[in-house]
Amino acid sequence: MKKIFTSSIGKKLVMGFTGVFLISFLIVHCYINALVFLPNGIEKYLAAGHFMGTNFIVRTMEVGLMAGIILHIVQGLMLTVQNRSKRPVAYNVAPGNKSSKWYSRSMGLLGTLILLFLVLHLTHFWMPNRYEQHFGTGHEINLYEKMELVFQNPWIVLVYVLGCISLAWHLIHGFWSAFQTLGLYTPKYAALIKGIGMAFSIIVPLIFIAMPVAFHFGWLPPSSSYVPAH
Amino acid sequence: MEHYNMNLTLKVWRQQNAQVQGSFETYQVKEISSEMSFLEMFDVLNEQLIHEGKEPITFDHDCREGICGACSMHINGQAHGPWAETTTCQLHMRAFKDGDTIVVEPWRAGAFPVIKDLMVDRSSFDRIIQAGGYISVNTGNAQDANNLPIAKDKADESFAAATCIGCGACVASCKNSSAMLFLSAKVSHLALLPQGEAERATRVVNMVDQMDKEGFGSCTNTGACEAECPKGISIMNIRRLNSEYIKAGFTGTLAK
C-alpha cells in the first residue's frame, strides 16, 4: 500500500476520489439551491439550510468536505506544477488544440478560478453563518435574506456566473476523467458516463447561476414576504 | 493525386549534445517530389548540407516502413506530422504544398534527453520494459498451439495493445510528458493473456515505479497521446492500467 497514493497513478487516484466526493457534494448543494424556485421556496430552502447547518452528522461530514477540498486543491496544484516540470525545454510549435481539448489541458487554471470564486463565496455565506452560530447570536443567519442583499451587486453576480462557468468546464473534463482514473470507464459504460457527465456539467452550474441572477433581477419573492410560523 | 514538386523552408532544431543549448537553423530545399517520404526529403537536405561542407542533421530512423518506431520528429507541432496514425517515415510530402515552412523539433521531454539534433535517448522506455514488460517461462519444446485457450476478444485486444512500437509519440504529445499510453499498452497486452497472469500484479507495480523514476509525468486524460499515436493505441488501455494498479495496490503487492 506504500505508494498507492504517492506514485504518479496514486496522485491521480487522490484527485479522482476527492473529485467524485466534491461532485457528490455539488448534488446536495444544487438540490437545496433549487428549492428556492419551488412554491413556498423560502420556507423549504431555510428548512433545508437549517438541517444542513445544525445536524450533527452533516456538520461532521462538513469537516470531511473541507479536508477533501483542501486535498484536491493542494494535490491538484502540485500535480500541475510537477507535470509541467517534466518538459524542461518547450516546443517552439506547441500541439495546441489539434490533439486535445483546451479545457482538458487547463484543469489547473480552471481549478484556480473555481478556488478564487470559492474563497469569495465562503466569505459571503458560510463564514458569517458559522460565526454567528458559534461566536455571535448562537443562531444561524437568514441566508435567503443575505443572498438577496449580496446579489444586489452586479459585479458579485458576474463573479458568481464566471465561477460557475469555470466549474462547468472543469467538470466536462473532470467527470469522465475521474472514472477513467479510478479504472471504471469501461467500454460498456463509457458512453453512459460521458453522457451523464456532460449533462451534469451543464445542468448543475446552470442551476447555480440561476440563483444569483434571479435574486439580482428580483424574480424571486422578497424575504419579507415570508413570516415563519411559530 | 497529381504528382508535383515543391520548394520548402525548413526550420530544424540543431543541438551538438545534451550538455549544450540548441537552436533552430533555417534551410531551403528545392524541387522536392510530392511522392517522397518525409525522411527522403531529409536525405536530400543532408546531401545538400554535405555538399556545402556542413554537418548533416542527425535523426533517428531504421525500418522506414512504420514498424520500428525510431523516426521521432515533431513536425509543425505534431508528433510524426499532420497525418493520423502515421510515423514520420510513412508521412509523404504530398501532405505539404509549395512554399510551406516546416518546423521540425525533437521529442521534448526530460525523460527523453536530446542526444544530437533530432535524435533523443529513449532508453527510459527500455528500462520500463526491463522492470516487468515480459513473462518468465522455461524454454524447451514449443507447446501445442491450443494448449492455452484464449477467448477471441481477449486475443484481439491483447494484439491491438501489442502493436505499440515504442516510438514515444505519446510522451512527446502529452502536456505532462506522461508515458501512460506506452505503459498501458505494454501492461495490457500481457494482462489480457493467461501467459501474463503469474506476474500480473508485480509487473504493473514495478513498471509504474520505473516510469516514475525515469521522470515521466502523471496522466490527466487529455487524450493527446491517443490522437497522435501512429498505431492507434486506445486510452481504454490506460483505464485498464489504472484498474490493474488499483487491484495490485489493494491486494497488497504495493506493500512490499
Ligand code: HEM
Ligand atoms: C467544487 C469544486 C470542484 C470539483 C467538483 C472538482 C472536480 C474534479 C474532478 C471530478 C476531477 C477529475 C479527477 C480525475 O481526473 O481523476 C478534477 C481534477 C482536477 N481538479 Fe478539480 N474540482 C473542483 C475544484 C478544484 C479546485 C478548487 C482546484 C484547484 C485549485 C482543482 C484542480 C484540479 C486539478 C488540477 C485536477 C487534475 C486535472 C486532471 O487530472 O485532469 N479542482 N476535479
Ligand code: SF4
Ligand atoms: S503507445 Fe503509440 S505513441 Fe506511444 S510508444 Fe506506443 S506506438 Fe508510440
Ligand code: FES
Ligand atoms: S523508421 Fe521505423 S517506424 Fe519510421
